[in-house]
Amino acid sequence: MLMASCNLVNSWNSPQLAPILGFKQVRIFNSLFSDSDSNRRNQRHAFLNMQQSQSVSDAKIPHVLTVAGSDSGAGAGIQADLKACAARRVFCSTVITAVTAQNTVGVQGVEILPDDVVAQQLKSVLSDMHVDVVKTGMLPSLSVVKILCQSLRKFPVKALVVDPVMVSTSADVLVGSSVLAGFREELFPMADIVTPNIKEASLLLGDVPLQSVSDMRRAAKLIHDMGPRNVLIKGGDLHASLDAIDVFFDGEEFYELRSSRVKTCNTHGTGCTLASCIAAELARGSSMLSAVKVAKHFVETALDYSKDLVIGNGPQGPFDPLLALKNIDQSSYRQKRLFDPNDLLVYAVTDSNMNKKWGRSVDEAVKAAVEGGATIIQLREKDAETREFIESAKACLKICHSYGVPLLINDRIDVALACDADGVHVGQSDMPARLARSLLGPEKIIGVSCKTPEQAEQAWIDGADYIGCGGVYPTSTKANNRTIGLDGLKEVCKASKLPVVAIGGIGLSNAHDVMELGVPNLKGVAVVSALFDRECILTETRNLHSVVSRAALLVK
Template sequence: MASSTFLSASSLFATKHYLLLIPPQASAKGYTNNNLRVSNSPSFVLRTKNSTHLQGFVAMQEKDASTLGDDLKIKIPHVLSVAGSDSGAGAGIQADLKACAARRVYCSTVITSVTAQNTVGVQGVSNVPEDFVAEQLKSVLSDMQVDVVKTGMLPSVGIINILCKTLREFPVQALVVDPVMVSTSGDVLAGPSILSVFREVLFPMADIITPNLKEASALLDGVQLETVDDLRCAARLLYDMGPKNVLVKGGDLPDSSDAVDIFFNGDNFYELRSPRVKTQNTHGTGCSLASCIAAELAKGYPMVSAVKQVAKRFVETALDYSKDIFIGNGPQGPFDHLLRLKRHSQDCHRLQAFNSSDLLLYAVTDSEMNKKWGRSITDAVKAAIEGGATIVQLREKDAETQDFLESAKACLKICRSHGVPLLINDRIDIALACDADGVHVGQSDMPARVARTLLGPEKIVGVSCKTPEQTRQAWVDGADYIGCGGVYPTNTKENNITVGLDGLKTVCMASTLPVVAIGGIGVSNARTVMEIGVPNLKGVAVVSALFDGECVLTETRKLHAMLSESNIDGYTQKLII
């Protein structure tokens, strides 16, 4: 087999340097070639030692593994979906394949049942014989390095028992169980006979179960679930059945303008709330959400981050993106996982992965301050997050590239484990190389438009703006948010023009994007800033108030308490303890 490769966006970027193809494990092993360094991100990022900006990136599609030494073979994150086929391809195996593809994870399939299904409902169901499900399971699991198994429609007790037995024989890193019972159209996909084997055999093996309202109710002997408090009680009761985590999905919660899910990990409840998208195209949301969780777990991300940071947002974004597409004449249309059907050109629509409530307490690190107080950047980030920072930006103006990359990777691990996004100031190359959540650029840095092109649609791009014109340009360029300041004078930026509260208000009013205020803000004035009365001012970005002191944790907690008291509305994902 010949190895085949392709250059991604080569026409745009491959102008100055030759591009080198090296698998990610090479960089994990510190591989270097001449003066090129390679990242371990899914794209293959190359930058030259002497330049400050990315020159190009490449992606390797296939590689003839037999030509590589064992240490250089590429291990692709792999989800096995054990589920039913939906002929309409909105839900089931077909949804799982598309969701995993969208999350760039390999997905193999074991089909448990074949349904004749469309946007009207389920017209027929033919279960696959149990021993043939067993044969499929063995084929895949005995050969293919599966990381995570995700289950959907498991239509019989026999099939569930076979699955559990096979998983004991071929253990995997995680098991995601979507206990599918009834389709959105109300048709039964697995009858009540499976309830006890779900509860007693499968759930205790699961890392997470993701029942919807009806399924949670059936599993709890028909208890009525009508409010968010009911979801919370249900999550606890289901947790007691043995899974490590529970996500009760409230997509069908009556009278709710938000789509609210409750996540419980045994210690904390998380209320995951997003605006309810007005659309009929919701067929397959549950399957896709569970697949997306499985995909992120297969990549190695922690559960809370997979659920809150990625899966919930992915479904919300895909629903919003496909709210007007028209496939089929029935009431339950499928949505478009790959966000392509409505796309007219590469740039006209993009994935909105950004949640503006993350701007509430925006911690910006400063290498000088960390040096002054004798703490590492990772200690600073950890303390800020524990104190309540909702987003972190690494602003390391003087750091050596290699040191910065190593710190960024370490900080990213901390941020991911807490579900807090990590942005990099200015250095697009570092953001790409460590797969950070995005970048923040100033007016004289890499233009936001170029940053967006390099980072792709899923990453966050923020831009510093002082004027309405700059905010309009940021929006045109595809930014997600605006940082406006300095609101007050500050030591961290010399010769920076202060815009004051009036300037901040003017920028907010001109901006269609959410805004975070920056510059000289701390406990003494944060409330005054937040109370200027503009709805798109979503938070404050702080350097000195958090990091220019003995205890980052205490300072962050103080500011967090103050901001939580101010009445900030909008999209919130609250941690309820």
């Protein structure tokens, strides 16, 4: 039952709070202006320097702002959002719209915060901090929806994730139907993704029942027609299905995202956590599909780790992604570096024949390349015996990680799994990227070689992280390889949403020309002979790094 009351209105405006707010202002004022002149100047400089360095680092830290309600039971709402962002290592600021009294039994009360208090929080955060993504949860009134839309028009962000919270997993109504018009007319058209659960999707469509995955598909399409760029219908509450199936629709394609249904009562807050995790991944620069996949996997893992928690006496316990993190840590899980497209800048690909020719082991070659500034390494050891390959891959991984450089394995998913490499690179005749993704999971890096826009499109659909595009120039390291030239490279870059690394006959003399193409998703060059068929790998890598990074800066 929805129980709006005005207790909070009173307490917010109460005289008890005024001294608290006043104290803060007075303290800052005093520290800046109360001492002698020189002291005052120094303090002001320190303050301004701090401001400056804050805004520089601010821009680098992925930042999600959640606009949602507080859940006293801490499984959902603002509390879930903070935990999810912390677990995904993204900064999270908060605008609280309502305070709810909830526990494992259900929702006992809802206090809606006054509009001006919500507006003030929005302004405080958005006017000061660099927010990448806004994620919304409980928006308890039409006026709050309108205030939020106004703020977003004034302070635009990279992406808007809307979790249209209306009904909790415990079937309690959190938000009345008065917000529906605001959702449909104003908020959804601004949203990059909307993530209703089954009951919310049904309410949005005027109470049509949703009982199957094909009903969910139809609902996704109809909600997409309301204006958001993507829709994810969450199937946690579709108990008829053995798997937990969510339906994702991007306006063209449907994806059924499946995970096994974890047998647990601790599912309170799964929806909030999923949406926050999507927002966190978007803030880190992921594509929408990959953000949704990572989030789905994250919720499943967290549910699995907290399935046996006993918190409270009611039927619906909270789950906790931070407990999952702790457990994963205990089982010696190493925090994985998520893929950064800028790592493609100087992409070094090893070649066993060249190493043989120069009398070097693969790990010696890799060490020289990373010392020279290679930003990612791919082991392409076509002739190596499997056992020997795994051993040298492990040695290379140690070297790469000591320099913070990711290591990929060409083609051999088995070797990548055996040595826990950061990912794989597959060609058009290797294992399909979609299959590689399902074997490696959402966090490993997957690259695909593509010559055409069609192949690039398929790579994106299959969940690849980047494209290797070429051969740009004729090359001797790959037999019968059609050259596509700079025009072919540009065509693939323009057709794809994925970051691209150019490959084929690239070296010191032509790397600048490649980077000069200036297409934003062309992130770097991949090289084999120009580094490994040379006497001093370190010097060659250093020189190449300097040419490519200078060119990349020029085209920015």
